[in-house]
Structures are given as structure tokens and as C-alpha cells.
Amino acid sequence: MPDAPGLPLTLLAFVLVLGPLVFLHEYGHYWVGRWCGVKADAFSIGFGREIIGWTDKNGTRWKIGWLQLGGYVQFAGDMSPASQPDAAWRQLPPEEQAQTFPAQPLWKRAAIVAAGPVTNFIVALLLIGGLGMAYGQPYSPPVVETIQPGSAAAEAGIMPGDRVVSVAGKPVDSFEDIQMGIFYRPGERVPLAIERGGRQQAIVIVPRVSIERDRFGNEYRIGIIGVGRAGAELAPVSLVQAPGYAIGRTGDILSLTMSTIGQVVSGRRSVKDFGGPLRIAKISGEQVTLGLFSFLSFVALMSINLGFINLLPIPMLDGGHLMFYAIEATLRRPPSRRVLDWAFGGGFAFVALIMVLFTFNDLHSFGWLNALAGLAG
Incomplete structure (x- = not known):
């Protein structure tokens, strides 16, 4: 490459x-x-x-x-x-x-x-x-702006303007939270809570399996539901907000890690998705070429x-x-x-x-x- x-x-x-x-x-x-x-x-x-x-x-x-x-x-x-x-x-x-x-x-x-x-x-x-x-955090409200025809979201009955309240029982505060909750559950039945017209309702959605390739040729098996947002912005993080922001992001990563291990144990995800020292070395080299933010994020x-x-x-x-x-x-x-x-x-x-x-x-x-x-x- x-x-x-x-x-x-x-x-x-x-x-x-x-x-x-x-x-x-x-x-x-x-x-x-x-x-x-x-x-x-x-x-x-x-x-x-x-x-x-x-x-x-x-x-x-x-x-x-x-x-x-x-x-x-x-x-x-x-x-x-x-x-x-x-x-x-x-x-x-x-x-x-x-x-x-x-x-x-x-x-x-x-x-x-x-x-x-x-x-x-x-x-x-x-x-x-x-x-x-130093860089801020990406933020956009957890509101669905667009729906891809024939997507998992369309089949589940999600409509433009719906606000996603929770994914798999976990509250979401931004569109990024929706993505994180869906990406690691390809092919699973995922419960969602959405708000429409001031009322909440529960639905179940099955994210489609998507094989994505990055610029280095690495393949990732992720879940997608076919929804879009209006746009994202970088929200500043103050010194007072930084501890809560760091704890929240760390908690999200730990939750996803435990969820992934649970998927492997239950047979819903292949153990082939896990890598060892060689893959860590490969990704380390790739991240350092993407700049300081990407590299330090990988270190974290x-x-x-x-x-x-x-x-x-x-x-x-x-x-x-x-x-x-x-x-x-x-x-x-x-x-x-x-x-x-x-x-x-x-x-x-x-x-x-x-x-x-x-x-x-x-x-x-x-x-x-x-x-x-x-x-x-």
C-alpha cells in the first residue's frame, strides 16, 4: 500500500x-x-x-x-x-x-x-x-437527519427527525454515541429507544454487516443501520469538563471491549477479529503517519x-x-x-x-x- x-x-x-x-x-x-x-x-x-x-x-x-x-x-x-x-x-x-x-x-x-x-x-x-x-470533541445531536432506502433503519421504521434516546439500553447524548453503539453489534438484534413527536417508543433493529477498509488496507467488520446526521462540529472541552469527558470516553471503550469479548464467548463474533503484537505494531506505524492526535488516541x-x-x-x-x-x-x-x-x-x-x-x-x-x-x- x-x-x-x-x-x-x-x-x-x-x-x-x-x-x-x-x-x-x-x-x-x-x-x-x-x-x-x-x-x-x-x-x-x-x-x-x-x-x-x-x-x-x-x-x-x-x-x-x-x-x-x-x-x-x-x-x-x-x-x-x-x-x-x-x-x-x-x-x-x-x-x-x-x-x-x-x-x-x-x-x-x-x-x-x-x-x-x-x-x-x-x-x-x-x-x-x-x-x-487541545482538539475538542466531535459532537452532533442524536437526531436522524436522513434514512437510506432499504436500510436496516428504514426496515425498522425509523423516520427523519427521530431522536435516539438509547442504544442497547445505554443512554446516548450525541450521534457519535449512536455510531459507537451500533458499530460493534453487526448482525445482532439491538434495542433502541427513540423519541418522536414528544413520545418515546421502543424498537429493535438489526445492523447490517459491513466490511470496511481503511487507507492501509485493514478490514473491519462493523454494523451499519443507514442513518445520517446533519453535520458534526468540534465542541470545546474545558479544564473543568476534561475529567468527566475522559472518564466517559474511557467507560465507553471499556464497555465496548467487554461487549466484544462477550460476542466472542457467545459465538457471535469470530476470534479471528483479535490481533496480537504483530497487528499492534502494524497499527502503531499506521497511526503515527496520521498525526499526533491519532497516535496519542491509539496510545490511550x-x-x-x-x-x-x-x-x-x-x-x-x-x-x-x-x-x-x-x-x-x-x-x-x-x-x-x-x-x-x-x-x-x-x-x-x-x-x-x-x-x-x-x-x-x-x-x-x-x-x-x-x-x-x-x-x-
Whole structure:
């Protein structure tokens, strides 16, 4: 594609997206851990062999690994995926043991683990709020101006002048809210509430499935209903309005993310729609060519997704740790070592399987699988 960025720009953009987000995520863990009095043995951006590193006055080894697909903070005493103490930990002097992760009360361990995803959400809120203040937010009232003949809207009985009050039970304040509610529900029965002549009425609409291509050749499966608006304008976002605007947009993205996952689980959407690191790298390069607004908007989206994914109750992720802390708080004792080992081993296998599946999706969407098959043949 003539508009597609080259490989060097794609790799640079990928590092500029993922690197700072991973650093801030892990720094959230680190900062709260240090605030709780826990010593950090290592802080790494990336995995694998160390490329460069140094040790600070507190004994923390700061390093960069060669595989830039994440990072970690290793706290003192945190020597296993399940964060369970070992025999060597029990033999530490009391003053050293007090600075280790396993020695902390439950609320401190939970706060340290939750700090990473929370940091990602804070970063996203700051970016969205700042972009709103700098560029404004697109706005047009949720009023239908035109109807395409034979469209889903025409079949559902929507008429010009109708005001859409809610989509799938969620109130809408602008035409953009209607689009967001419809785009991610292609082929589904979507309840709408509309206002006509001062009266509200409920209808059900089934958005048509549309395959859209962007300028980079990426395909997207979206829902359309065939309605048009009069026009959009950029409404300014003041400093006072920015927090509410950022929280609202973040909530919308989280809602759509959970809805999309629900569609996959229920079989209404294919898992092929999900991508992995290769697709993230490709989109990062594309967004950087579209300008600062598009690129920072993508960074905010990735920050929300990173925080959300890490809060999923899957062992190996932050959410898995928090789930077991909740069990510990309920039972007044931690689950057995055997249970934790099995759970975190299974969690690791599940995460690895998902990464392989998403990478396979990436290779297929890029057409590389067919190319490899051709070479093999």
C-alpha cells in the first residue's frame, strides 16, 4: 500500500506505544511497592537477556531486555509466579524479611498488584482529557437527519427527525454515541429507544454487516443501520469538563471491549477479529503517519486495554493475583501451595495459547501464512 509506513517507522512506533505503557504499568507496581516498604530486586522493560542495565543505591537492578513484549518488577522474596515464599525466605533475618513482598499484609500486596493496571487507566484518562482540551470533541445531536432506502433503519421504521434516546439500553447524548453503539453489534438484534413527536417508543433493529477498509488496507467488520446526521462540529472541552469527558470516553471503550469479548464467548463474533503484537505494531506505524492526535488516541486506547487485560481474573495476570487475594480474605488463609501451583501453571499455559492464537491471526491477516505455505510447497 502506498500509504503504509515502512518497517523502521513501524518498529519505532511500536516501541513508542508499548515501551512507555509497559514502563508506567510496572512503575505503578514499583512505586506503590516502595511506598509500602518493599525492596525491589529488579525492574525490567522487556524479557530475556539484558541489553543494558544499572543498579541503583537501593539495590534495584534496572535493565532492558531484548524481547520488548512486556516487563516486570521483581520484589524481594517474590520468587515464584504465585508469589509464594520459599525455604530461603524463611531463613532471612527479621529485618530483611520485613522488606519482602510475602511478608506484607494482604491489603498492601493487593495495592501493589492493582497499582499497575490503575496506572494504565490514569495515563489513559490524562491523554483523553488532554486531547479533548487541545482538539475538542466531535459532537452532533442524536437526531436522524436522513434514512437510506432499504436500510436496516428504514426496515425498522425509523423516520427523519427521530431522536435516539438509547442504544442497547445505554443512554446516548450525541450521534457519535449512536455510531459507537451500533458499530460493534453487526448482525445482532439491538434495542433502541427513540423519541418522536414528544413520545418515546421502543424498537429493535438489526445492523447490517459491513466490511470496511481503511487507507492501509485493514478490514473491519462493523454494523451499519443507514442513518445520517446533519453535520458534526468540534465542541470545546474545558479544564473543568476534561475529567468527566475522559472518564466517559474511557467507560465507553471499556464497555465496548467487554461487549466484544462477550460476542466472542457467545459465538457471535469470530476470534479471528483479535490481533496480537504483530497487528499492534502494524497499527502503531499506521497511526503515527496520521498525526499526533491519532497516535496519542491509539496510545490511550492501548493503555486502557493493557489495564483491562491485566485485571482479568486469569492466574499469571494481576487480576489472577487479586482473585486469590480475595479468596484469601474470605477464607482467612491463602489457598494451598499445590492449588496455586496448578492454577498459575494453567494460567501460564492459557496466556501462551492465546498469544500463539493471536499471532496466528496476525500472520493470516497479513497473508504471510499463504506466502509461507507457497515457499514450503
